[in-house]
Amino acid sequence: MNTDNTKSQMRKGMLEYCIMLLLHRQSCYANDIIQRLREAEMIVMEGTLYPLLSRLKNDGLLGYEWRESTQGPPRKYYTLTADGEEALRQLDASWEEISRTVNFLKQ
Amino acid sequence: MKKNISINLFGTLYNIDEDAYNLLENYLQSMQRYFGRQEGGEEVADDIEHRVAELLWQRREAGMTAINIETVKEIIDTIGNAEQIAGEDKQESGSKEQGQYERSDGQYSRSQGQETSFKEEFNQFANDAGKLARDAYDKGYNHVKTHRYYRCANDKILGGICSGLAVYTNTGDPLVWRLGAIALTLLGIGLPLPIIYIVMWLVVPAALTPEDRLRQQGKQITPENLTQQVKEDSQQMIMPARETHRGCLIAIIVVLAIIFVVPFIAVLSTFFKMWMNMIF
Numbered sequence: 001m002n003t004d005n006t007k008s009q010m011r012k013g014m015l016e017y018c019i020m021l022l023l024h025r026q027s028c029y030a031n032d033i034i035q036r037l038r039e040a041e042m043i044v045m046e047g048t049l050y051p052l053l054s055r056l057k058n059d060g061l062l063g064y065e066w067r068e069s070t071q072g073p074p075r076k077y078y079t080l081t082a083d084g085e086e087a088l089r090q091l092d093a094s095w096e097e098i099s100r101t102v103n104f105l106k107q
Numbered sequence: 108m109k110k111n112i113s114i115n116l117f118g119t120l121y122n123i124d125e126d127a128y129n130l131l132e133n134y135l136q137s138m139q140r141y142f143g144r145q146e147g148g149e150e151v152a153d154d155i156e157h158r159v160a161e162l163l164w165q166r167r168e169a170g171m172t173a174i175n176i177e178t179v180k181e182i183i184d185t186i187g188n189a190e191q192i193a194g195e196d197k198q199e200s201g202s203k204e205q206g207q208y209e210r211s212d213g214q215y216s217r218s219q220g221q222e223t224s225f226k227e228e229f230n231q232f233a234n235d236a237g238k239l240a241r242d243a244y245d246k247g248y249n250h251v252k253t254h255r256y257y258r259c260a261n262d263k264i265l266g267g268i269c270s271g272l273a274v275y276t277n278t279g280d281p282l283v284w285r286l287g288a289i290a291l292t293l294l295g296i297g298l299p300l301p302i303i304y305i306v307m308w309l310v311v312p313a314a315l316t317p318e319d320r321l322r323q324q325g326k327q328i329t330p331e332n333l334t335q336q337v338k339e340d341s342q343q344m345i346m347p348a349r350e351t352h353r354g355c356l357i358a359i360i361v362v363l364a365i366i367f368v369v370p371f372i373a374v375l376s377t378f379f380k381m382w383m384n385m386i387f
Contacts, residue, residue, distance in 0.1 A: 030154065031161060071164065072161045073161055073164065
């Protein structure tokens with residue numbers, strides 16, 4: 001059985017949640033997000049990130065502001081909106097459920 | 108030694124090799140065109156441009172003075188693989204293939220039935236023939252649906268009609284089409300060919316952008332394919348071209364000249380001969 005597809009589906013579902021998780025603590029711009037995901041050993045292609053961020057923003061879960069930088073081009077800092085916080089709580093709950101199920105079945 | 112130009116990315120100047128610049132420009136433009144079609148897509152393209160600027164900045168901080176083509180390729184590799192979209196496409200076509208396989212499997216087991224009478228055999232034969240024709244039709248239909256015919260702006264002797272046909276039909280070498288067309292014309296069978304050629308030259312668009320070249324080969328326009336195509340183009344030194352119809356006009360004049368002037372001269376010379384005969 002080829003597990004590649006299942007794995008990529010899993011990652012796709014997780015990515016949104018992970019991004020919201022890390023924006024919950026502090027506002028980040030794309031490079032921060034990429035660095036943090038890399039630290040967390042989450043494999044992600046950069047190209048997939050931008051459409052995702054843009055979608056979350058259009059759904060009203062994320063907001064952003066431009067900040068000038070002395071270290072290169074201006075940066076777009078994303079933050080979680082109130083709606084985003086609410087969505088994150090729901091995702092948290094659903095993640096708890098999933099991990100409980102998986103842990104239970106693994107025993 | 109390479110020609111070097113300087114570009115301004117969000118207020119910072121960078122020195123970049125000319126070929127590297129072409130690749131980068133092509134890449135950013137194709138991303139803009141691709142995402143520009145989607146809602147809110149301009150923003151994504153803009154984000155990507157910012158990311159490119161940032162990666163270039165990081166490399167400059169690390170001591171790189173001029174951007175070369177390898178660096179640009181590296182950056183495209185980091186950003187460009189939109190695995191997600193390509194992954195979904197792959198999944199769909201995979202399941203389709205499986206369905207087809209199962210169907211042909213069923214037919215196989217049917218033909219294995221023992222002691223087929225002549226009628227059954229004939230039916231089987233008719234079925235097979237029908238299936239063959241249907242398959243050929245499906246294949247042709249699919250081909251027409253996925254491929255678009257363009258003239259090859261980058262591989263042409265006159266208008267790129269023949270090389271375009273070679274790419275469209277996936278028959279590889281345009282030389283065969285070229286020699287064929289010339290041979291048919293000279294043999295007299297294909298006398299209208301030059302006219303058809305010119306009409307096609309006028310009517311059929313040239314493949315100018317990487318997207319055109321993807322459609323020409325029947326590939327889907329995904330960021331991944333685009334990136335691949337942009338890189339291939341830069342390897343083959345294909346520049347984004349503008350279309351001019353100057354060559355076509357010259358060809359029309361030449362053909363008109365042949366059609367009208369040659370008979371005219373022939374008539375003139377006959378008259379001249381008659382006139383000479385009358386005098387002497």
